[in-house]
Amino acid sequence: MTGRVRVDRDRCCGAGNCVLTAPEVFDQGDDGLVLLRFTAPPPQTLEGVRRAADLCPAGAITVD
């Protein structure tokens, strides 16, 4: 696992779970859809990122 994170804005439904779970890595844009603050987030955030990917209702977050 490299810890590379990708988000698919086309799939995002803007429920904001990722922002609640890992606010250091995810944000929502002016349209309410997900934005990534880093593509290679700091290692200490990885657990939160993985949890956010799991909680994303739309499957819009992938962690390689």
Next chain:
Amino acid sequence: MIPAALTDLPLWPPTNLGRDPLVPLDPGERDRFDAPVTKVRLPTDATAWLVTRHADVRQLLRHPGFSADLSRPGFPLLRALPPGALSDRRGGFIRMDGMEHSRLRRMLTAEFMLKSIRRIEPLIRQTVDRTLDDLRDAGPPADLVATFALPLPSMVICHLLGVPYADHDFFQLRSRTLLDRDAAPELVREHVAQLRDYLHRLVEAKCAAGDRADDLLSRLARDRVDTGELAVDELVGMAMLLLIAGHETTANMIGLSTLLLLRDVPGRYAALRDDPDQADTLVEELLRYLSIVRTGLPRLALEDVEIGGQLIRAGEGAIAVLSTANRDPVVFDGPDEFDPYRQAHQHVAFGFGVHQCIGQPLARAELRIALVELARRFPDLRLAAPTGQLPTRDNSIVFGLDALPVTW
């Protein structure tokens, strides 16, 4: 006549007025419905697959092979559609799939995102203060549902949408009919039409005003209707959805949460006041444990999909049972224990998949502020009725208490 094969199937959802309001299914019901996937009969005499495990519920609700569109033939309806119900469903995106759904939902995502809700927290606080004043003035004793739990979310959603709160009796009664599984189809039709008329006039006025009013419906009128992106009828349907969803859900969560915090475990309510930093975690556990959408979320299979070891064929109905998923021992240790310190964020109380509740940041903020302030201002609050006699809303799509007598 119902065919014999059908009467052998257990009837979902079970009606059981004797059930403890904090328990989604009692032991007898669990025996009937607790398999991972069970074939059930619905009140409409349709059949459906009941899906109860956490992983399976998530798979079902996220799978593109299942439709939320109740106008499709074979959709597993819990009650008969009122006559003409399919003719004007514009704007009701909760019952749409794919692009049709995301086009409308996306017009709202910025409105309900965490940042936007943080901005309106002062308004939520003021409304909590004001409704708690009303509770104080009404008793002791007083009905917490009528004076606090229902008016609070109702005032907040009216303010957000730009709907006059003075009309709340009118739409509270009608939104209740819409959620009542036992309501006569003609009455549902009449109340839907009245609500639509009311909101139509309101939206037209907002479109015509062309003013700078800063509420959600005015913003959509200005930014989407004026630009031709959104039809007036669609905005009316969206307004109706948000108004209803904003009314009953949070109200029932506040009522049931207060019952749970006051009952059974001494000190639980006081802990909320003494340790308000724990309120976020507590709210997640309340959402998990109480799971107020207890009848589940219905879907129609558009292709053959295997869920929980059961092949669900195209054209068959499936129902995702959120309350059992939220008590799945694979995900939650000792799931029938209420544990305010557990990390319960994996719950599916808001649903899952692209239809997951868009208002969840608002619901969370309202619940947290309401419960913390209630505990702070009414430290001696206690129940004023035997809990076995509380009127519950067993026939509603959103479960809750009709009244909660309290004293202090």
